[in-house]
Amino acid sequence: MIEEKDIIIAENLTKEYITSIKFNITGQIVEGTTIKALDSVNFKIKEGEFIAIMGPSGAGKSTFLNLLSTVDTQTKGRVYIDGQNINKLSDRKVSNLRYKTIGFVYQEFNLIDGLTIRENIGIPLTLAKENKDYIEERMLNISKRLGIEDLLDKYPLECSGGQIQRVAIARALIAKPKIIIADEPTGNLDSKNSSEVMKLFKELNDEGITILMVTHDAVVASFSKKVINIKDGKIEKTLEKNSMAQSEFFHEILKVVSEEAVFID
Secondary structure, X not given: OOOOOEEEXXXXXXXXXXXXXXXXXXXXXXXXXXXXXXXXXXXXXEOOOEEEEEOXXXXXXXXXXXXXXXXXXXXXXXXXXXXEEHHHOOHHHHHHHHHHHEEEEEOOXXXXXXXXHHHHHHHHHHHOOOOHHHXXXXXXXXXXXXXXXXXXXXXXXHOOHHHHHHHHHHHHHOOOOOEEEEEOOOOOXXXXXXXXXXXXXXXXXXXXOEEEEEOOXXXXXXXXXXXXXXXXXXXXXXXXXXXXXXXXXXXXXXXHXXXXXXXXX
């Protein structure tokens, strides 16, 4: 049974890839090595949580994020988002759920260089065929909130990295999502801009938005309320911030990260 406050649930989530594939003359796969990027993971995210996903390279972090956000499809298992079993929805209904429920923020920003900042921010609502006046109203409100209203008629190449990431966050927020999915959102930013973005994420979480974020940076992860450490396709450890100060939580995260490090004398 799905609990009322669980906004994302993963049950026995598995993702397999076949490598070193060989085909017969009819084009059928006759040989291949199966790799489990994610191995029978069970996971629940309650509404309003702020969770950071960490782990070594190749551990399955981005695969996990992609499956939970409907960007990719699992080999086995089930995903529920906001009470709906994704496996039982049509592609169109999954797309509608994604537009209405999830906002995406990526390391590479993924803005369209040929569109203005105004047009980039409005893309989710444009795709959802919302009224132009409503799109403009939402875009102006969000751009003022993020301090980028002076950039609206510029193009992405005319903006700094920190400005561009704020634009990407504005685009993620314009459809009033319940969930923000962020994959290395500070990966291309310096420490000052990273800190500003994470403070903004914390503010958004304090307002009730659920945030699920992949990061390799312990400082960035320390802004979250919980850290999930993934290794070899499985959840290995979970750290809860609870009443810890951010500095204390950072040091606890560092302990886990250092355990994963491999040193060569």
